Amino acid sequence: MNEPLKPVYLDEKLVEIRADGHQDYRSKALPTWCPGCGYFSMAEGFTQSLKRLGREPEDVVVVSGIGCASRFPFFINAYGFHTLHGRTLPVATGVKQANDALTVVAVGGDGDAFAIGGGHIPHAARRNVDITYMVFDNGIYGLTKGQTSPTSVLGFTTPTTPYANGDEPLNPLMMLLAAKASWVGQAYAGNPHHLTDMMAEAIAHRGFSYLHILSPCVTFDKTTRTYKNLGMMVRDLPADHDRRNLMAAMAEATKVDRPALGVFYEEERPTLADVMDGIAERARKGIAAE
Amino acid sequence: MSAGLHYVVIGAGSAGHGAVTTLRARDPAARITLVTMSRLPFYNRFDLPRYFRGTTDWRNLLAVAPQIYDELAITLRRNSRVDEIDGRARTLTFSHKEVVGYDKLLVCTGGGGHLPEVLVEYKSLMHGFATFEDATRVARALPAKGRVILLGGDMIGLDLARTLIDTGHRVTLVAGEFTFWPHRIDAAKRAELLAALSRAGVDVVTGRTPVAIEAAAKPARRVIFEDDSAIAGDVVMPFFGSMPLVDFMLGAGVDMERGILVDPRLKSSNESIWAAGDVCQIWSDELKEYRFLHGWKNVRLMGELAARNMTGAAEEFDVTADFAIGIDASGHVQSDFWEQ
Amino acid sequence: MTGTDVQFAICGSAGDGTIAAGDILKRTMAAMGYKVIAFDIYPAEIRGFGKCISRVRVSIEQAYSLKRRSDVFLSLNDAHAIPHVGEVRDFGAVVYDDAPIATIPEGAHISAHIRPAQLPYGASFRQISDKVTGNARARNLVALGYLAGLYGMPRDAFHKTIGRKFATKAASVTQVNVRAFDAGYDAGASVFKLDDVVMAPPPVGADGSRAQMMTGNGATVRGLLDADIDCFFGYPITPATSIMERLATDLPKRGGRMLQTEDEISAIAATIGAGYAGARAATATSGPGLALMTEMMGLGVIAEVPSVTIVSQRGGPSTGLPTKTEQSDLNLAVYGGSGDAQRIVLAPTNVEGCYRCAGIAFELAEKFQTPVIVLIDLYLSNRYETVIPPEVKPFAPKAIPDAAGRSSGPFKRFAFTDDGLSPRAIPGQNGGVHTITGLEHNELGRPADQADNHQRMSRKRHDKLLAATRHPGLTVAKRFGRTGKVDVGILGWGSTFGEILEAMYAAEREGISCSAMKVVMLSPLPVHLIEPFFDDCRIVLVPELNHEGQLAHLVSGTLGRPVVRLDRVTGAPMEVDTILAEIRRLALGPAAGNAA
Incomplete structure (x- = not known):
């Protein structure tokens, strides 16, 4: 990964899609993202992973919030719910509660997830709702044209931080690990093959899986998170990283200057649906908790 | 009159009722409590025979509207039996264990059937x-x-x-x-x-x-x-006949014989306690004895006089007048006892 | 009101078994065939031993509200009861324990506060309980027995209720309580009764065997369950919490799911998520929670997702008066949120109405593809009424959309149709794949901000709801009392309508020409029923428990007709006398008639 990868362009991707036969998972709508946006590779990775997992479009629900990343469902051929700013996870929880058989994927940007929606993350994670949450983190508010986000670096200058951002950026991986997410991984838009693998693994995980995806904003951030900078920063997780070891995962997550790609943490534990089924069984048998 | 004095009148028959209305008239600022074992507001006992003439709803027997106690700011404690009186501490204790202080106490509990x-x-x-x-x-x-x-x-x-x-x-x-x-x-x-x-x-x-x-x-x-x-x-x-109902007074530090012994001003041997009606025996200087005075009218007058004396007057009750019994023109027994 | 109409009030602390005594009383009366309406007041604070009052109105004809003045008052704790003893009417009864444990200062005993025209009854409940059960804990049953004995109510009926109440406990528990009750009964039966309260037996043929005592919240839960609710999401908030609590117990028994979410936003978000996925999903909250939910309500409106939200109002704004009743969230329920977001709002006026509205809400939400709010209030949430539940569930089963077999091409989830109702598909269904959004969209659900599209879509969302005012099996508005032209009309909504009815009938007995109408569907407003009512009334009075006249504004704004407002925000239900006085003031009395 020494080579900074070039941006992915729509025309090239469409050619690729046709060649690979993934059209089934792309909607007829053309993405509204800026040319070169990292999100194209996410749409691509997502459709590829669904294909790989053999999920039918009608059994998949993509739920998103508000922001550039949250436009995602419109470009996917699956059931989609473009909801409110920050409310992705509770809506996705409701969808999953209604029908355990659905593959539910929640999608949002860093502002949607960690600013307005931050309160929901720990609860979806600790309940282990069997959904996948993919956060496309470009460290900026793109849809409103370039304000700081909770993951913007210190010193970042934007229209709302003309004298430089003084707020310490959030560490999303630490937050999700602390909140007991049962699968935590990180990928990079500039590394689409790895991204696809990670998406497929996250969706396949039984329980709440969190995939953090680093991405540039090619339009509003020309200085900090460029493909060039990110490409130089990211690294693989150490080969001997134990994904069952929470403390090791946290230790890796603290190294924010050299973000690692891969699966930080994984555990199997009962999902919300398992808990609900257990409650229903006890209720039918008339067993009240003491 | 001194504000804030608490007058307690035990017994809400005609003596007690006459006393509290007199007290209120003479001391607008005082606190007045009227205590009775009855569960009903005041009616005259001499009206009870009216029941046999068809007055079977007690509300029609009442001597005054119940609301008069609210209007006169008199606390009416019904269904309340006094168990004991502490004449020194000037408190009374109800059988329901509530302790009530008083400044001046009038006992007019009347008599019970002998x-x-x-x-x-x-x-x-x-x-x-x-x-x-x-x-x-x-x-x-x-x-x-x-x-x-x-x-x-x-x-x-x-x-x-x-x-x-x-x-x-x-x-x-x-x-x-x-x-x-x-x-x-x-x-x-x-x-x-x-x-x-x-x-x-x-x-x-x-x-x-x-x-x-x-x-x-x-x-x-x-x-x-x-x-x-x-x-x-x-x-x-x-x-x-009747016997004074004074059991609760036994411990009060008041001189008693069969009833509460009072001077002609109806004050007992305790500075703060008066008595009126069938419950008291009044000293007669003339007869050199304590004597009971009965009859509906006497009882009412005693209550009113005691109340006046409790509020500063110094009137004496006429204990010499006996009341007569005889046969009226139509041949029926007629008694001053029945005079209302 | 003819025949028996007696209101009992039982006051004590939470530890005295106050509510339990009231509970046995009301259930027994209902089982005997009386009509019962009851309201319990619990401690406002989190103390275990705060004040409780249980008020139970027992009548032969249906009563519509509690009476301002109780006929019989039982004190299980004088410190709590003393401030309330004044509510007993003249020649009514005040019953209390006359043997406290220790000496108490002047004024601490309730007998010091009984008004001269009220009748005092003292008995030593504590001692009797101790004597027959070995401790004083059953004094509430002794006291209840005393009331039953005093008024000659049948012992057996109480025994049955006590047995049922303690059915899950050891048999000895029932025996102890029956023993305590009987000892109190004997004491009460031997007392010389002096008050003028009469408990005549219920009419021959009155059958209470199927009657149940239900609160508004309890009936709401029953309605949701009878409509086969699948999922419930909630966040605790007074006075709606008991809905969630009841469902937490009952919903899993039938395989349903109750999830306590992290806040009200999540609760409605998950409800809408589940509704989108085809479930019958509901949430319940109060005004502050609804305020948080309004953004999601807007999403439900524009994305046309069915959801049911029960809202039990309390005093506001903000945290307001959490334990007091009020009707000040009408505006929020009807209008709350950004943009034009018309939704269906139902406001039942009594406990049975809570059952009907909660159950039919799903039917409406599914048919009209919209959020439905059932708007009640604390007074209705917590008050008990006798309800005879229907033997057959009266609600339509879930309408499962079916996209299968449709022709190819993109699914037009928001297709324009004659009635504004578009075909619906739910995730998992082949051929119906689509994306919905809070953005204005075209027929396919894709973002579209063209002027004509927004105009058409706004009209579609508005017009499709109008048919809800004529939905079968639902009373959206109803007139009571005299028909035809009247002098004074009283228009009301929610729990206050009980007091309105009592006041209207009282005014009618006084010779005032009047009539009342309840409005159950607040949005869309059933103008076709309300307008003729206005045509028939010389003047229309709108009593409601808010300060701004919210229904008055809604109705007069929609109809363009004037109304007279009667607004009260005391935290308590509106008093019948207050409404009656206003009716008298507005009425063309005989004097006015003569002068004319």
């Missing part, structure tokens, strides 16, 4: 006549044209007898030493008055002492005499 020792064990077979509840029970036990046997026959009983006869009932009077109580009369007068009662329709039994009462089928009661003879009636009612 019962000769031999009849005490038959109490449950007799009907009293002190309260509205009593009147109701008598009326329920008494069929139309039923017979009432009056034992003793004090002036309260004879008052009831007049009404019972008027309302078509039959009355047997078992006369004895308490007949015409509290009047003190000689044998000749007694005979004359009994004759008048006979003429008025009362079946008078004399010279026989009741010793037992039995329940029976119909009529419901039998009164047995010393000589094993018996008479039957629906209801048996004892009227042997």
